[in-house]
Amino acid sequence: MIKLSFLNLFRRKSRTFLSVLGIAIGVAAIIGLMSVVDGVTQEYQSIIGGMQGVWAWEKDVADNSLSRLDASYGTEIASMQGVRVVVPELWLVPTSVDGKPLSLSEASSISSIPSIYAADLTAYNKLRSNIWIGEIAEGSMLKPGDSGYVLIGQGIKENMHKYVGSTIKLNDKKFRVKGILKTESEMFSGIIFMSIEDGREISGTPSDIVHTFFAELQNPAEDQAMAQKMEFRMGDKIDFMTTSDLSSVFSDILGSFDIVAVLIGGLAAFVAGVGIINTILMSVLERTKEIGSMMAAGWTGGDVMKMVLYESVFIGMLGGIAGIILGFGVSEAAKGYGIPSVVTTTVIINSFVFAMALGLAAGIYPAWRASKMNPVEAISGG
Amino acid sequence: MASLIEARNVTKKYKMDKVVVEALRGVSIKIEKGDFIVIVGPSGSGKSTLLHLLGALDRPTSGQVLVDGKDISKMDDWSLAMIRRKKIGFVFQSFNLIPTLNALENVMIPLEPVKMDMNEGITRARDLLELLDMKDRMLHKPGELSGGQRQRVSIARALINDPEIILADEPTGNLDTVTGRKVVEAMLHWNQDHDKTFVLVTHDPSLLDFATRKVYIRDGLIDIQENNRPKKNAVSYHK
Ligand SMILES: Nc1ncnc2c1ncn2[C@@H]1O[C@H](COP(=O)(O)OP(=O)(O)O)[C@@H](O)[C@H]1O
Ligand SMILES: [Mg+2]
Numbered sequence: 001m002i003k004l005s006f007l008n009l010f011r012r013k014s015r016t017f018l019s020v021l022g023i024a025i026g027v028a029a030i031i032g033l034m035s036v037v038d039g040v041t042q043e044y045q046s047i048i049g050g051m052q053g054v055w056a057w058e059k060d061v062a063d064n065s066l067s068r069l070d071a072s073y074g075t076e077i078a079s080m081q082g083v084r085v086v087v088p089e090l091w092l093v094p095t096s097v098d099g100k101p102l103s104l105s106e107a108s109s110i111s112s113i114p115s116i117y118a119a120d121l122t123a124y125n126k127l128r129s130n131i132w133i134g135e136i137a138e139g140s141m142l143k144p145g146d147s148g149y150v151l152i153g154q155g156i157k158e159n160m161h162k163y164v165g166s167t168i169k170l171n172d173k174k175f176r177v178k179g180i181l182k183t184e185s186e187m188f189s190g191i192i193f194m195s196i197e198d199g200r201e202i203s204g205t206p207s208d209i210v211h212t213f214f215a216e217l218q219n220p221a222e223d224q225a226m227a228q229k230m231e232f233r234m235g236d237k238i239d240f241m242t243t244s245d246l247s248s249v250f251s252d253i254l255g256s257f258d259i260v261a262v263l264i265g266g267l268a269a270f271v272a273g274v275g276i277i278n279t280i281l282m283s284v285l286e287r288t289k290e291i292g293s294m295m296a297a298g299w300t301g302g303d304v305m306k307m308v309l310y311e312s313v314f315i316g317m318l319g320g321i322a323g324i325i326l327g328f329g330v331s332e333a334a335k336g337y338g339i340p341s342v343v344t345t346t347v348i349i350n351s352f353v354f355a356m357a358l359g360l361a362a363g364i365y366p367a368w369r370a371s372k373m374n375p376v377e378a379i380s381g382g
Numbered sequence: 383m384a385s386l387i388e389a390r391n392v393t394k395k396y397k398m399d400k401v402v403v404e405a406l407r408g409v410s411i412k413i414e415k416g417d418f419i420v421i422v423g424p425s426g427s428g429k430s431t432l433l434h435l436l437g438a439l440d441r442p443t444s445g446q447v448l449v450d451g452k453d454i455s456k457m458d459d460w461s462l463a464m465i466r467r468k469k470i471g472f473v474f475q476s477f478n479l480i481p482t483l484n485a486l487e488n489v490m491i492p493l494e495p496v497k498m499d500m501n502e503g504i505t506r507a508r509d510l511l512e513l514l515d516m517k518d519r520m521l522h523k524p525g526e527l528s529g530g531q532r533q534r535v536s537i538a539r540a541l542i543n544d545p546e547i548i549l550a551d552e553p554t555g556n557l558d559t560v561t562g563r564k565v566v567e568a569m570l571h572w573n574q575d576h577d578k579t580f581v582l583v584t585h586d587p588s589l590l591d592f593a594t595r596k597v598y599i600r601d602g603l604i605d606i607q608e609n610n611r612p613k614k615n616a617v618s619y620h621k
Pocket of ligand 1: 377396397398403404405423424425426427428429430431432
């Protein structure tokens, strides 16, 4: 019976193909969106998850590179009990690289857009972890006083063919590459790390201005309490974010992403489901006479129902497989644009089961119709 | 002993919108083991309707149909399907084969819902097709077979569950005279050498010669019912 159901699918190839395609697109859309959600989550965990402290921004700005704080706040934060190290930071975008003006439209992906992270190297070297830049793959870490040196991300290395020892001209200043970062995360692979003094020089930022501060705590578990104390003292000018604040902002964004994924997936599933119902119903009605002769040969309504359900589950399965393949394509394409994306086994299994269940559900009505055929009318009718 | 199948004063009415068609108006007939009954009558006289009732494919409007002495007129769909599966084989004028399956697979269709060893099913189907001179055509699809060959595939399909009785509705209707004659001879062979009971419906009076009993039907009533020849080895047929 399974073979029979399978063969029935190939009688009207284009119709079956369209149904399979419908499911495949739905499944691929879900996999694509979920892979980005999962990819960004992993990315987040690799970057922000390791942070153990409080991040200070100018109050109510939209982006860390727009934040401007008086440098004297650094001393004030550092003076608080429980604060281990305070790192003054700048976030810059170079106006030209190697003499060529930077044009975003030429960037082939997010990873090839260079962005500069400049930090006070003395403070940075006291941290327990390498915040923002992660581990070093080649070369070595910048030390206090390393003026004119940078560390670069994998994206810069690959897109601009820079290696340890290469020179790179950022705005009007030449730098020598001292090391290459691992930057497993695509979002950060365009990063260039330098001293805050060099950052000030190339951007013309005065010495009393800092973009953000990162404060590492003696006890990371106290981050919420510490942030509250800081808010109390400087909250009129500064927003203090903890790792968990960042993660809740983050999961809000991802949460809405999830809803979008479910909505799009649900819509695609609905359309695909209607498509399968139609395909199977047409193929059942076309085969009225055959089904009548099967009933004459002793098939019960239940047997007929089973045959039709096999057919629709097959369509679901084929659509699921095609959708998974397509979904991998979508995920790879996203990576090509520098959007973090991973297809997890859970997503694969869930979407396959989902596609099969969709096929089964869409088959119920046509299968019921077929099983209720009157054999006499079926034989003489078709 | 009860007849294999017995119809007692059955009627069948079809309602179409407001019009009621009375296809059968009180028909009684007994089918005994070994019979080769030929029912003739003009088109629209109720032959197919009667055959469907005898084969548990439908229920009468009134009257009774007894299969092995049990009244089937009040049974549910599932029970009717089981009776057809175990006791009855159908052969139709238009063959009703499945175009995507080859001859062997078509013959095995009635076995699909039955729990049975695949190999045994294949052996049975092969043997039947061989006996019906279809040895070289077993793996051909219906589209690659002639009308007579297709009808022999459908006879094999009717026989695969080893039913006691085969009901054939105009089995030669789509075949030329010579081919049709061969198909009837195949049926006669199964009637005489394998003791299968046949009921044949046709509007071709020349088939009456083969009958153990001739039945004439007109306007939903049996006109004449007469014995023609004794059962078993009473007619010669050419293989
Ligand atoms: N499903 C049906 N619905 C309505 N009328 C039918 C149906 N089947 C048969 N009839 C009518 O019943 C009568 C007998 O039909 P049928 O048994 O097919 O005759 P035969 O097989 O002798 O040609 C005809 O008038 C036919 O139109
Ligand atoms: Mg008829």
